Amino acid sequence: MRLQNALRRPLAAAALALCMAAAPAQAEGRLRIAEQFGVVYLLLNVAQDQQLIEKHGRAAGVDIKVDWVRLSGGNTVNDALLSGAIDIAGAGVAPLLTVCDRTYGRQNVRGVASLGNFPFYLVSNNPRVKTIADFGEKDRIALPAVGVSIMSRVLQIASARLWGDAQFDRLDKISVALPHPEAAVAVIGGGTEINAHFGNPPFQEQELAGNPNAHVVLNSYDVVGGPLSATVLYATEKFRRDNPLTYDAFLGALDEAAKFISAHPEKAADIYLKSNKGKTDRALLLKIIKSPEVQFKIAPQNTYAIAGFMHRVGVIKHKPASVKDYFFDDAHIHGGS
Structure with a gap:
């Protein structure tokens, strides 16, 4: 019964996303972000706890109201993004590639940033x-x-x-x-x-x-074949075009969050524990954050290995020539892979 109840939860999350879709499209100064579970979302936890998005917004002259929602599964997140329920989606690079291919020439969903490299x-x-x-x-x-x-x-x-x-x-x-x-x-x-x-x-x-x-x-x-930016953030072309100040503030906040975690792993661990309200052992959490296999950065790495495979076996129609075909051409993407 516990397992059956757990299996129903993604459906409940999907229903939540559909309810949120009734809200009108947001203008500059409003940001709705979907995250999922795990330390891979630590950049978002830090940005939320330290109010870094709001901080960078104020520096650009815009007050940003941020709404956070937690979903589970790339398909649920993609549905929420395409329905207009969220502005920024957090999921694996594979769901990004799927929705990028699905919206080619229409909403033109693209990657915004990586959330870092973590072995799965x-x-x-x-x-x-x-x-x-x-x-x-x-x-x-x-x-x-x-x-x-x-x-x-x-x-x-x-x-x-x-x-x-x-x-x-x-x-x-x-x-x-x-x-x-x-x-x-x-x-x-x-x-x-x-x-x-x-x-x-x-x-x-x-x-x-x-x-x-x-x-x-x-x-x-x-x-x-090496470190992989498996979890990423993505958005529609329209959101990026219509909300340049909010978009840039979000990128600035992510970059600051990555530097914060690298400089203050102990504080970052405490933020994760507070944000996730779980019983994760702090020593185990710190071991993960400090692992040499883990890198907190917003530039994607090794994602093209996933893109090439997905095209080769026919699950996406459009073959990306490079990472720039499925990430927005922002400065931090240059040199990404």
Whole structure:
């Protein structure tokens, strides 16, 4: 029953997004931001806690009112963005590529910034599963959105490498959409059909610490060949065009948040704990923030590996020539990948 209730929550989030869509389009000085779960959204947590968007807005001569909403799954976030319920979407780079392709020549959704580089782990509590080749029909892999989320796409890249492009989605049939917190509970506690989770920090680390059978089956960095800006922010071309002061204030706030985290990891950890109202172990959280594998920066890195794969297997129609085809051509994107 707990699992069934958890599965209903993404539907509730989608309903919330549709209700918000009834609000009129926002003018300069108003910003509605959708985030999801995990340390990957720490830049947004810091920006909200320190009121950095408002600060940069005032410096530009505009008072910005910021509304925050938490959703789960790239498909839910994309629906909210296209319905006009939000202005800035926070999700994986794979959902960005999907909605960018879907809105080509119309709303022209593009990336705004990266939220940093974080390794994502596919964790299983099934001792016999050592590689993805060991998953069977009775196993269930939880991830935010089947076939859409960045975790799903990384799993598809690994599947294509093992079984060929024709079977890139082979493991989709045993994948289940579930928010990260609920998936972590299932993997740590055991006793449900969910025995694997392709998550993000801190949930993957909690699983490894909380269940003696939990182990890493796949690391996203290994799949794409290095650090990956897996989680990004994106918006419509119209929002960027019609709200230049708000847009620039948002970018300035993100950049300041990234520098704040690097300079003050202890304070950043406390902000995360306050913002997420969870029971994440502070020492574990600090270990994640200070990990050499984690970089807090707003320039995207290695995202084209995802874009190239998605076009190759036919899930997006338009082949990006470079990162500039799916991110707005802002200064911090130059040199990105």
